Amino acid sequence: MICENAQQNMILAQYGELPDELQFPLEQHIAGCEDCRREWKALQALDEELALMPLTEPSPNLLAASRMRLDEMLDEMPPRSVQARFLTNFFRWMGTMQSAPALMTLLVGLGFLGGNLLTRYQVAHAPQPPTVVGFSNPNGPIASVSGIVATPNSDIVQVKYNRMVPEMMQGSLSDPKIRELLMLGTKLATNKDVHEDSVAVLADYCQSGHNCDGDPANGSSSDIRAELLRTLRYDKSPTVRMKALAGLQPYVGQDRNVRDAVLVSLMEDSNEGVRSRAISVLGPVQADSSVRQVLRTVSTQDENPAVRNASFQALQSAADIQ
DSSP states (O other): OOHHHHHHHHHHHHTTOSOHHHHHHHHHHHHHOHHHHHHHHHHHHHHHHHHHSOOOOOOHHHHHHHHHHHHHHHHHSOOOOHHHHHHHHHHHHHHHHHHOHHHHHHHHHHHHHHHHHHHHHHHHTSOOOOOOEEOSSTTOEEOEEEEEEEOTTSSEEEEEEESSSEEEEEEETTSHHHHHHHHHHHHHBSSHHHHHHHHHHHHHHHHTTOOOSOOGGGTTHHHHHHHHHHHHHHOSOHHHHHHHHHHHGGGTTTOHHHHHHHHHHHHHOSOHHHHHHHHHHTGGGTTSHHHHHHHHHHHHHOSOHHHHHHHHHHHHHHHHHO
């Protein structure tokens, strides 16, 4: 406690208005400060002297005249501005805080904690930048695929994709860059039509007899089949899932993963058309024991009568072939 505060507190203590939490700090300061101790003794001596003097009560007329004069002077004072009222309230609040250091510490701690929590919330909920997928070429990263146009009766396909500004590449499906852009179109399409067109072109590429069997000498073609399997399993559009089935059909006899994925679609897909299409895709491998077991289960236990009937007919066709 500094001397200036101590002298103010001594006056309050002299009139019995000093808060209890400041009484002990004041006594400690007076015990260690010669000037303040001298001031305190002088105040006590003055108080004792005043106590010996007779107390004279003011007359009622003097009190009434004083109150009237005070009211007149208050009425003559100009109204205080907003800034003046704010400063007055601020300094009054600061005085209260100085007299209650524990409350000041609590408020500072709450302000620090609130600011920390607010900063964490803003960082956690800040919008994340879009994922950028790039090639290993010097042209820069590709942000999204915005358009697919396949040339009829040809393997030429036009792919529009976005970098800093929209760009376009045209070439044959035998070009690995074109195939890679189509693969990006299944993941980064700007709308559902582009996504559907990307899956359709890849499926036609595999269905028309091109190499999608994962030959290492043929670049990333194996990824096309993996993407069609993922689309068949997880895509929300029945139309897109049926296109993926068409692209996987050439591999149902040679790839166990493809066969299992088609069987899962037959048993679990929510769309009747996709399940019926899965039955027709399984035509070349209906003699397989696992395929026949699934067809038999579906033909006797499935809740959909159309799917049950299609599975039964597939079993009958396989029996006639045998």
